[in-house]
Amino acid sequence: MATTKLGFIVQRPPYKSENPKLALTHAIASQSVEVYLNDGDIVTADIAFVGDGVLNCKKDQKAMDLYKLTSTETHVKMALLLDLNVLVCKEDLDRFGLTENDIVLNAEEFGAEMTVKVVPFAEITKMMEGVNHLLFF
Amino acid sequence: MGKFTIGCFSSLVGSMSLDFAVKLAGTALEKGHKVDLWVSGNATMLSLKGQRAFKDYSHLEKPLQELMQKGLTVTACEACAEARGYHKEHTIEGFKRHSMDWYLASAFDADRVLHIGGE
Amino acid sequence: MKLAVFVSDYRVNVDTLERLNPEKLGIIFVQNGVYHATVKENGNSSSLLKKSANHYVLLDDLDTRGLGNSDVADNVKLVTYGDIVDLIFNEYDKTAWL
Numbered sequence: 001m002a003t004t005k006l007g008f009i010v011q012r013p014p015y016k017s018e019n020p021k022l023a024l025t026h027a028i029a030s031q032s033v034e035v036y037l038n039d040g041d042i043v044t045a046d047i048a049f050v051g052d053g054v055l056n057c058k059k060d061q062k063a064m065d066l067y068k069l070t071s072t073e074t075h076v077k078m079a080l081l082l083d084l085n086v087l088v089c090k091e092d093l094d095r096f097g098l099t100e101n102d103i104v105l106n107a108e109e110f111g112a113e114m115t116v117k118v119v120p121f122a123e124i125t126k127m128m129e130g131v132n133h134l135l136f137f
Numbered sequence: 138m139g140k141f142t143i144g145c146f147s148s149l150v151g152s153m154s155l156d157f158a159v160k161l162a163g164t165a166l167e168k169g170h171k172v173d174l175w176v177s178g179n180a181t182m183l184s185l186k187g188q189r190a191f192k193d194y195s196h197l198e199k200p201l202q203e204l205m206q207k208g209l210t211v212t213a214c215e216a217c218a219e220a221r222g223y224h225k226e227h228t229i230e231g232f233k234r235h236s237m238d239w240y241l242a243s244a245f246d247a248d249r250v251l252h253i254g255g256e
Numbered sequence: 257m258k259l260a261v262f263v264s265d266y267r268v269n270v271d272t273l274e275r276l277n278p279e280k281l282g283i284i285f286v287q288n289g290v291y292h293a294t295v296k297e298n299g300n301s302s303s304l305l306k307k308s309a310n311h312y313v314l315l316d317d318l319d320t321r322g323l324g325n326s327d328v329a330d331n332v333k334l335v336t337y338g339d340i341v342d343l344i345f346n347e348y349d350k351t352a353w354l
Contacts, residue, residue: 012269017255022178029238030238035238036242043245133249134351160316170345250351252351253262
């Protein structure tokens with residue numbers, strides 16, 4: 001039985017680039033990876049939004065209404081529903097004048113128990129040090 | 138020797154990131170490493186067979202086939218490919234197609250992972 | 257953490273690298289990132305060269321752009337694809353592509 005930890009670092013704002021969405025969909029795929037692994041082996045995915053990437057977490061996104069596209073907000077909620085660890089950089093939220101009231105923090109409507117953690121960049125650095133591999137998007 | 142997983146999300150034409158990824162994969166293979174190459178997003182363009190080799194555009198089908206014969210495993214994100222109209226029948230022989238969890242499974246026992254993001 | 261960071265653009269539109277402070281940092285200039293190792297804008301070298309790190313530049317990507325050894329800053333080491341594979345496996349334990 002072994003665990004490999006992956007850290008997904010999202011640095012860019014949503015929609016103009018496919019990167020943030022692919023970060024989330026690939027991280028979410030950690031929940032179905034067992035089909036390729038031996039019993040007991042797992043892959044965990046932590047997601048951190050840093051820099052301009054924190055803009056992915058703005059709530060009340062209307063991408064589905066306007067472009068028929070799943071919003072990054074919904075992808076974040078899916079990640080929470082699947083118990084992924086989601087971190088958002090506090091310093092970057094501050095830089096944009098955003099508070100916890102402005103971003104998606106939970107997915108209670110889907111029954112998710114996990115919540116988004118707004119943390120200093122130092123905490124995100126600790127996560128990066130603790131994982132086996134980093135994937136910057 | 139170790140296992141090296143390379144993920145590339147950049148398009149074949151325009152960024153040269155796939156040129157870099159394929160060259161790096163080939164060099165790692167020559168050094169005796171096991172190499173998995175995962176392409177997702179716009180990089181799934183790499184999986185299309187029958188692309189004409191103009192000198193003004195990156196063209197990697199031939200070196201890729203040579204590397205696959207030497208043991209390179211190349212896999213495209215199936216959903217990303219289908220979303221772009223790249224169906225199974227359009228895929229280069231030997232090029233695999235799987236869901237995104239394949240990339241994470243490859244990373245599971247990789248000694249090193251290099252993730253090259255997209256545009 | 258021993259981190260090898262690939263810089264592939266000259267105009268880097270993310271500030272992540274400035275904020276990273278690993279135990280050991282390698283900065284590998286590839287693609288248009290090679291201009292960090294070679295050009296001076298208004299007489300000033302790239303700020304990335306001032307960062308405490310081991311700096312490398314990919315020879316193929318220099319040659320592709322009409323640049324050579326004499327254009328490269330003193331504290332940057334020229335490397336081949338083979339060298340990069342060895343750096344990844346022997347000198348660093350994680351990678352980042354910015």
